[in-house]
Amino acid sequence: MNNIDINTIIQTTGEIIDLFGVLFVVIGIVAATIHAVQKIAMKKDGHAIYRSYRHGLARSVLIGLEFLVAGDIIRSVAGDVTLEGVVTLAIIVLIRLVLGMSLEMEIEGRWPWQRAKTSR
Numbered sequence: 001m002n003n004i005d006i007n008t009i010i011q012t013t014g015e016i017i018d019l020f021g022v023l024f025v026v027i028g029i030v031a032a033t034i035h036a037v038q039k040i041a042m043k044k045d046g047h048a049i050y051r052s053y054r055h056g057l058a059r060s061v062l063i064g065l066e067f068l069v070a071g072d073i074i075r076s077v078a079g080d081v082t083l084e085g086v087v088t089l090a091i092i093v094l095i096r097l098v099l100g101m102s103l104e105m106e107i108e109g110r111w112p113w114q115r116a117k118t119s120r
Contacts, residue, residue: 010078014071021067028060058103069096 036053069092076089104112 007078011075014073014075014078016071017067017074018071021064021071023064024067025060025064028063029057032056032060055107058106062100062103062107065096065099069093 032053035056036049039049039052072089072092076085079085101112104110
C-alpha cells in the first residue's frame, strides 16, 4: 500500500465515525421523543416528562459528541499537521469539554468533579 491509500483509509474511517456520531444524536432524539409522547399519552406528570426528555436528549448529544471528536482526531492524524489544523482541533475539543460538562450537570445534577450523591 502506498501513502495515499493509507490516508484515504484513515480519512474514510474518520468520516464513518462521524456518521456514527450523527446517528447516535438522531436516534437518541427520536427515541427520547417517542418516550416522551408515550408518557404524555399516559397523562404522566408534565414536569417529569420534560426532565426525562431533556436527559434523553443530553445523553444522545453527549455520546454523539464523543464520536464526532474521535472522528476529527482520526482525520487530523491522517492529514498534514498544521498549526491551523491543531488550533481547529483544540477548539473542537474545548467546545466538547464545555458541552460535556454542562450536559453532565444536566443529567447528573452535579459537576463531573463532584462526588456522586450517596443515599443515607
